[in-house]
Amino acid sequence: MAMAGFMLIVPLPSMQASAQQETFPAYLQTVASHARAQGVSESTIATVLSGLTPNQRVIELDTSQPGSQGAPPPLAPYIARHVGSSIITRGRERYAGLSSMLPAIERRYGVPAPILFAIWGHETNFGSYTGDFDLARSLATLAWEGRRRSLFEGELIALMKMVDRGVPRDRLKGSWAGAFGYPQFLPSVYLRLAVDGDGDGRSDIFSSPADTIASIANYFRDAGWRPGQPWGVRAALPSGFNVNRYATKLASPSCSRVHARHSQWKTVAEWRALGVAPLTPISGDELVSVFQPDGPGTPAYLLTGNYRVILQYNCSNYYAMSVGLLADEIAR
Numbered sequence: 001m002a003m004a005g006f007m008l009i010v011p012l013p014s015m016q017a018s019a020q021q022e023t024f025p026a027y028l029q030t031v032a033s034h035a036r037a038q039g040v041s042e043s044t045i046a047t048v049l050s051g052l053t054p055n056q057r058v059i060e061l062d063t064s065q066p067g068s069q070g071a072p073p074p075l076a077p078y079i080a081r082h083v084g085s086s087i088i089t090r091g092r093e094r095y096a097g098l099s100s101m102l103p104a105i106e107r108r109y110g111v112p113a114p115i116l117f118a119i120w121g122h123e124t125n126f127g128s129y130t131g132d133f134d135l136a137r138s139l140a141t142l143a144w145e146g147r148r149r150s151l152f153e154g155e156l157i158a159l160m161k162m163v164d165r166g167v168p169r170d171r172l173k174g175s176w177a178g179a180f181g182y183p184q185f186l187p188s189v190y191l192r193l194a195v196d197g198d199g200d201g202r203s204d205i206f207s208s209p210a211d212t213i214a215s216i217a218n219y220f221r222d223a224g225w226r227p228g229q230p231w232g233v234r235a236a237l238p239s240g241f242n243v244n245r246y247a248t249k250l251a252s253p254s255c256s257r258v259h260a261r262h263s264q265w266k267t268v269a270e271w272r273a274l275g276v277a278p279l280t281p282i283s284g285d286e287l288v289s290v291f292q293p294d295g296p297g298t299p300a301y302l303l304t305g306n307y308r309v310i311l312q313y314n315c316s317n318y319y320a321m322s323v324g325l326l327a328d329e330i331a332r
Helices: 024-037 042-049 056-063 075-082 085-097 099-109 113-124 135-145 149-164 187-193 209-222 268-273 305-313 317-331
Strands: 232-236 287-291 300-303
Touching: 024 042, 024 135, 024 149, 042 135, 042 149, 056 135, 075 317, 085 099, 085 113, 085 317, 099 113, 099 209, 113 209, 113 317, 135 149, 149 187, 187 209, 209 305, 232 287, 268 287, 305 317
Parallel strands: none
Antiparallel strands: 232 300, 287 300
């Protein structure tokens, strides 16, 4: 089938989408029309979409994602696995090796470099694995499958806009869910927030540490990071302290189960008056919530608004805590 000079060659025309009952080739023609309406060039539409076939492995991975029901597992084993000596050592080495560029990035964006390195470390182990799925095929498959069509079709069109900006088609490989590069940005995030950190005129998050660190910093600044504020600090709770007594009364519009595990917001001074003692210096007027993920007698933390910024990168307490703790270790 041809449309405005765009020809698709798809050898699996009989496969049907579970949500829309639409053939994959027919759906790609729809995507081409939507991309064209958003100004994507004909050459890019053909370059990105021609020859794509559905990737059944992507559908299997997407539909097998664990749900959010039941009690959350303990945090301590996760931290032991993800903030171990190997990643700490590698993080410190990369931090030291790139130290000359970091002060300028910190001044420009207001985000501490150890946080940026912790994100890079957790996402791709400092670039050692970034995924080898063809991004166009993965995003087209996820959009066609239909459960989150609007999201993934938007990302597929954003991927085409990246090609129009000059990103080579053969670099577009990443995770099965469409994230790519050292920081694992989605295409829409790349278009909006990826920056040139080394002055060569490109926003190369595929191989440039400077562009990667600056782009993560730009993401955090855009998400509301407050300069000079820690992500959180360890805290000692008095004997018999019941965190549940101070359960939040707020309902988060997104990731509600994640945010529901944090207490009410109070100033550090107010928590001190209740016997909660920060184990690291922090301003008494800082608004924080108490988080004791593994229950009474286990480590507790005072979390600031900057912790919520980390959650915007990946809305998981396990992820955000491991990023904060890894950053603290890299900075030691």
